[in-house]
Amino acid sequence: MIYLGKVEVIRSYNNRLRSVTISMEAPAVVRLVQFVRRHRVRISFSRRNVFLRDGHRCQYCNQSLPASELTTDHVVPRSRGGTTSWDNVVAACGPCNRKKANRTPAQARMSLKRQPRRPRSLPSLGLRLGSDSAPESWREFLAYGGTIEAA
Ligand SMILES: [Zn+2]
Structure with missing residues (x-):
């Protein structure tokens, strides 16, 4: 990415990377x-x-x-025409799933925390770096307890 001009090196480590044709400081x-x-x-x-x-x-x-310990629950049961889709499947604990059984939430007198929808994004798996574990050269770029998203 450096040679394609897509990234600029802001800080480097002291050791150099060498190949047959190039020698450069290892980007940090x-x-x-x-x-x-x-x-x-x-x-x-x-x-x-x-x-x-x-x-x-x-x-x-x-x-x-x-x-x-989680199960998936069909909000409208499959036996009543409910589909296996974002709009009809939610996470449920075992006891709630058994209690609701083959009924709609209204029939079971249970309410959903929120109406299920296809999500636009999901929480990414963040790599948490504490100030102790981050390399020295990264620290000025990290807020305290900053999170770097794993690519
Ligand atoms: Zn539950």
Whole structure:
């Protein structure tokens, strides 16, 4: 990216990178010359992505649980024509899922925390860098407890 002119090196490490044709300081901090527009991707429907959209919380009782203890619930049960889609599947804990059973939320007298929709984005897996673990040359670019998004 440096040779294509897409990034500028702002800080370098002291060691040099060598190849047959080039020798350069190892870049430590680079700046993108042009803002890279993120493509709006359609987020694929999956169990894991439903849990991410719902913040790993049961959409009926709001309990926060690890993925291993969450289930997916069809808001309108499949037996009543409900589809397996972003608009009809939510994260639910086991007890709420069993309590709701083969009924709609209204029939089960249970309410959803929010109406499920296809998400435009999902929380990214951030790499948290504390001031101790960040390389020296990065520190001035990191706010305290700053987060660098993993690419
Ligand atoms: Zn629940």
